[in-house]
Amino acid sequence: MYSWLLQKLALPTVSRVTSSKFWDDYQEMLRADQAPLEQQKALQWQRLQSMLDHAYETVPFHRQRFDAAGIKPSDISSYEDLLRIPPSTKIDIQANFPDRVASSIGDQDAWRYVSTSGTANRLMVIQDFRKRDMVRASTTRSLALSGDYAVGKTIVEIPPDICNIVCGAEGESLDGVFPQIASMVKHRELTDPKAISSLRGRIERNWVFRKKTYQPFGPQGTNLTEEHMQGYVDSLLRDRPYLLKALPTYLFEIARYVERKGIEPLPVQVIKPMGASISPSMRDAIERSFTGQFREEYGSAEFGDMACDGPERDGLHVFMDLFLVEVVRDGKHAKDGELGRVLITDLMNKAMPLIRYDIGDIARMSPAPASAKRQGTRLWVEGRADDTLVTAEGQVFTSDKVMDFFYKRTDVDQFQLLETRPGKLDLLIVPSNGSVRGAGIEDELRGFLQSEVDVTLYEVKTIKPEASGKFRFVQSKSHDRLGHEVTHA
Amino acid sequence: MLDVRADFPILERQINGKPIVYLDSAATSLKPRCVIDAVTNFYTLHTANVHRAVHALAEEATEQFEDTRRVLARLINCDENEAVFVRGTTEAINMVHRCYPGLKRSVTTAIEHHSNLLPWGFGPDRHIVSVDAEGRIDMDALDAVLAGGIDLVAVSHVSNAIGAVQPIKDIIDRAHAAGALVLVDAAQSAPHLPLDVKELDVDFLGFSAHKMLGPGGIGCLYAKAEHLDKMSTWMLGGHVVDQVHREGYTLQEVPHRFEAGTPAIEAVIGWGAALRYLAGIGLDNVHEHDRELVTYARNRLSDIDHVKLIGPTDPQRSGSAVSFQVDGLEAHGVARMLNNRENIMVRSGFHCAQPLHESLDLLPTVRASFYVYNTKEEVDSLAQCLEAVIQFL
Numbered sequence: 015m016y017s018w019l020l021q022k023l024a025l026p027t028v029s030r031v032t033s034s035k036f037w038d039d040y041q042e043m044l045r046a047d048q049a050p051l052e053q054q055k056a057l058q059w060q061r062l063q064s065m066l067d068h069a070y071e072t073v074p075f076h077r078q079r080f081d082a083a084g085i086k087p088s089d090i091s092s093y094e095d096l097l098r099i100p101p102s103t104k105i106d107i108q109a110n111f112p113d114r115v116a117s118s119i120g121d122q123d124a125w126r127y128v129s130t131s132g133t134a135n136r137l138m139v140i141q142d143f144r145k146r147d148m149v150r151a152s153t154t155r156s157l158a159l160s161g162d163y164a165v166g167k168t169i170v171e172i173p174p175d176i177c178n179i180v181c182g183a184e185g186e187s188l189d190g191v192f193p194q195i196a197s198m199v200k201h202r203e204l205t206d207p208k209a210i211s212s213l214r215g216r217i218e219r220n221w222v223f224r225k226k227t228y229q230p231f232g233p234q235g236t237n238l239t240e241e242h243m244q245g246y247v248d249s250l251l252r253d254r255p256y257l258l259k260a261l262p263t264y265l266f267e268i269a270r271y272v273e274r275k276g277i278e279p280l281p282v283q284v285i286k287p288m289g290a291s292i293s294p295s296m297r298d299a300i301e302r303s304f305t306g307q308f309r310e311e312y313g314s315a316e317f318g319d320m321a322c323d324g325p326e327r328d329g330l331h332v333f334m335d336l337f338l339v340e341v342v343r344d345g346k347h348a349k350d351g352e353l354g355r356v357l358i359t360d361l362m363n364k365a366m367p368l369i370r371y372d373i374g375d376i377a378r379m380s381p382a383p384a385s386a387k388r389q390g391t392r393l394w395v396e397g398r399a400d401d402t403l404v405t406a407e408g409q410v411f412t413s414d415k416v417m418d419f420f421y422k423r424t425d426v427d428q429f430q431l432l433e434t435r436p437g438k439l440d441l442l443i444v445p446s447n448g449s450v451r452g453a454g455i456e457d458e459l460r461g462f463l464q465s466e467v468d469v470t471l472y473e474v475k476t477i478k479p480e481a482s483g484k485f486r487f488v489q490s491k492s493h494d495r496l497g498h499e500v501t502h503a
Numbered sequence: 504m505l506d507v508r509a510d511f512p513i514l515e516r517q518i519n520g521k522p523i524v525y526l527d528s529a530a531t532s533l534k535p536r537c538v539i540d541a542v543t544n545f546y547t548l549h550t551a552n553v554h555r556a557v558h559a560l561a562e563e564a565t566e567q568f569e570d571t572r573r574v575l576a577r578l579i580n581c582d583e584n585e586a587v588f589v590r591g592t593t594e595a596i597n598m599v600h601r602c603y604p605g606l607k608r609s610v611t612t613a614i615e616h617h618s619n620l621l622p623w624g625f626g627p628d629r630h631i632v633s634v635d636a637e638g639r640i641d642m643d644a645l646d647a648v649l650a651g652g653i654d655l656v657a658v659s660h661v662s663n664a665i666g667a668v669q670p671i672k673d674i675i676d677r678a679h680a681a682g683a684l685v686l687v688d689a690a691q692s693a694p695h696l697p698l699d700v701k702e703l704d705v706d707f708l709g710f711s712a713h714k715m716l717g718p719g720g721i722g723c724l725y726a727k728a729e730h731l732d733k734m735s736t737w738m739l740g741g742h743v744v745d746q747v748h749r750e751g752y753t754l755q756e757v758p759h760r761f762e763a764g765t766p767a768i769e770a771v772i773g774w775g776a777a778l779r780y781l782a783g784i785g786l787d788n789v790h791e792h793d794r795e796l797v798t799y800a801r802n803r804l805s806d807i808d809h810v811k812l813i814g815p816t817d818p819q820r821s822g823s824a825v826s827f828q829v830d831g832l833e834a835h836g837v838a839r840m841l842n843n844r845e846n847i848m849v850r851s852g853f854h855c856a857q858p859l860h861e862s863l864d865l866l867p868t869v870r871a872s873f874y875v876y877n878t879k880e881e882v883d884s885l886a887q888c889l890e891a892v893i894q895f896l
């Protein structure tokens with residue numbers, strides 16, 4: 015009933031009386047995904063050209079790079095032409111942030127800074143309110159595409175652990191509607207557009223989307239106490255959310271706890287990853303321990319959701335109305351299904367255009383339509399480029415592949431593979447029980463990698479996260495062998 | 504202005520093709536070549552343990568090690584036996600808390616670094632005197648607390664968060680008049696000002712080598728000889744004892760009894776080189792240099808719209824740091840932009856002084872802190888970079 019009221023009355027009404035076009039955007043997005051491929055491409059290309067023109071005209075960084083490459087936006091008339099635009103990296107963008115990468119036109123009162131807090135790893139961007147609305151609508155779209163979601167169903171999130179209070183980051187706190195109103199009254203900001211925007215975000219989060227956030231695992235890493243794990247199980251049994259969205263490692267650990275303890279599969283309809291990709295064996299373990307299905311999603315704080323899969327599980331369908339995604343290898347577009355680096359062009363954010371941005375991921379792509387129902391380009395993300403091993407023989411092993419190698423073993427609870435220099439690996443193992451010494455894991459790993467790498471095994475009690483709260487189970491020193499798509503400006 | 508940049512090899516480093524602008528010396532200072540050389544020289548030619556053996560290397564090591572204590576004692580005007588090597592300011596404060604008998608009733612201030620707050624606990628016998636927006640301690644409140652009977656006043660000379668300098672001599676006199684001892688956290692003052700413990704008549708004073716051009720992991724607790732005699736040892740082991748028998752042991756002389764185990768020998772020796780280097784420049788000149796930079800920085804930044812300076816407005820009352828906020832931007836965001844654009848390295852956050860921020864209702868701040876190698880041109884880079892970013896808000 016609550017859902018129905020929201021869906022049919024509250025949201026369209028809110029949408030009417032505020033500047034937010036959330037509801038209309040959302041409806042339009044649902045239509046865009048079902049459109050025939052040619053139509054999707056046409057919209058994508060039209061938005062791309064408008065973005066390239068806009069970037070060239072109003073963003074010094076992009077104009078300079080176009081000029082240096084001797085091209086104009088009008089020279090870009092085919093997918094192949096895109097290769098003439100030099101990709102950009104985080105270093106380029108951040109060295110010019112904000113004035114030289116943001117547009118010189120636009121209503122700056124309607125802009126907001128994203129990801130300025132937290133670790134130095136995250137890209138700082140400026141989004142205009144239009145983009146922000148699109149991000150919110152698009153989040154709802156991926157929910158809708160996940161199954162039978164209706165606005166108002168409960169969502170639980172377990173985000174990675176980032177220090178905020180002690181480290182003094184203000185973050186973009188989205189807690190509490192009433193505290194925000196109180197603060198607006200106190201600081202006389204009742205008409206301040208930024209404060210109103212934040213209030214709207216909170217109303218959406220708490221009342222419309224009914225989001226709850228659980229505590230992250232914390233710095234102790236993967237292996238928490240039973241009590242702590244049971245806490246997650248109890249909370250999920252109490253909240254019975256439609257959606258559980260969490261760092262893949264958290265999901266995986268909860269799933270295996272459930273399995274180990276012989277607990278009935280937990281009542282969650284849809285499970286999604288947050289902040290990292292997931293390997294096939296992790297996905298299987300998760301689906302055994304929850305009643306619902308796992309849905310892949312590709313997105314980031316800076317861009318919003320960029321792609322998601324559906325019940326057909328035929329890859330991540332790119333939101334072609336909002337993004338142009340390329341996969342490149344050695345300066346060329348990768349062939350159908352070939353691994354390469356992911357470049358993102360954001361078609362919406364006019365405040366700070368990002369064009370052919372190297373997001374640091376490794377993926378395969380297929381332009382072939384999956385079905386009559388969803389015809390868009392599909393993507394399979396296999397991990398971070400920096401986490402990809404390349405053997406002396408030139409074989410590429412993404413972190414997904416390596417994870418699956420270890421997670422298939424029953425004697426390994428968790429692992430971390432640290433390449434200290436190309437071909438030299440420290441292997442940290444949390445054994446499931448007893449010891450894994452003498453079990454021949456080193457040889458099997460060499461067999462798997464088909465390379466005479468040097469492996470040193472250490473047994474540990476837990477695997478710890480990075481400062482960002484995320485885990486890096488594979489850390490590569492050989493990823494340079496992949497070849498850089500990008501030369502730094 | 505001093506001109507010593509050539510002595511600091513790290514300043515030749517470039518990141519992404521640009522030089523670095525290091526404005527985070529309040530966290531730790533850069534190291535001059537002579538310090539790096541002293542440490543390497545020890546490893547290359549003199550490696551041995553101290554105070555133990557009679558062979559040539561051990562004697563050389565011991566001599567260099569104890570030489571640092573002599574230089575240190577001269578620098579702050581104390582007796583050599585009153586200078587105890589500790590790991591740093593934090594350890595110095597904790598040691599006084601643990602080892603000096605009868606420090607039940609203590610008072611600190613709202614501007615302290617966490618390491619001068621936490622050791623004193625949170626009980627009813629612990630008082631915290633407030634400070635105003637410029638970091639001035641409420642002296643009336645201090646007097647009132649002192650009148651109620653206090654064993655120890657623990658106070659920082661210069662605030663790491665907003666650079667406020669306290670009238671330390673005045674505080675010590677008031678405390679003594681009320682029968683209280685005084686511990687001064689000199690982490691941010693020893694590197695920048697001449698200190699004379701006899702003139703100050705301070706009871707305990709702690710500071711860290713790494714903030715004054717020296718290596719990490721070493722620092723000093725100065726305590727009046729009469730206080731050291733009363734202090735118990737908190738760690739036992741080699742070098743603490745004079746004689747050990749099956750029935751018991753007798754303690755070494757002060758200060759050695761407080762230095763259990765093998766110390767960070769190379770760090771002590773490196774610190775000796777740093778102290779000589781600083782003495783060569785003259786701490787008066789260091790102070791002058793810092794003050795000129797801070798004054799210049801405050802003037803330069805106060806001209807920028809949206810920048811709000813925090814802390815003392817009077818240059819006589821400010822240490823070598825300038826803290827500020829930018830309207831509409833988070834402190835961490837500002838710090839990241841400065842770093843990403845021009846390799847300008849500043850600190851952002853609560854600077855380990857969260858109670859200060861809470862009591863003044865302050866959001867996290869950005870802090871630029873200066874030392875002997877910094878220049879007005881670097882302040883200009885900071886200001887220009889801020890202008891470029893802010894022009895955009």
Ligand SMILES: Cc1ncc(COP(=O)(O)O)c(C=O)c1O
Pocket residue numbers: 529530590591592593594616618619659661662663688690691711722
């Ligand atoms: C005022 C103050 N006190 C104490 C400390 C702690 O010094 P250390 O970490 O060297 O022990 C610092 C260091 O930041 C400081 O600035």
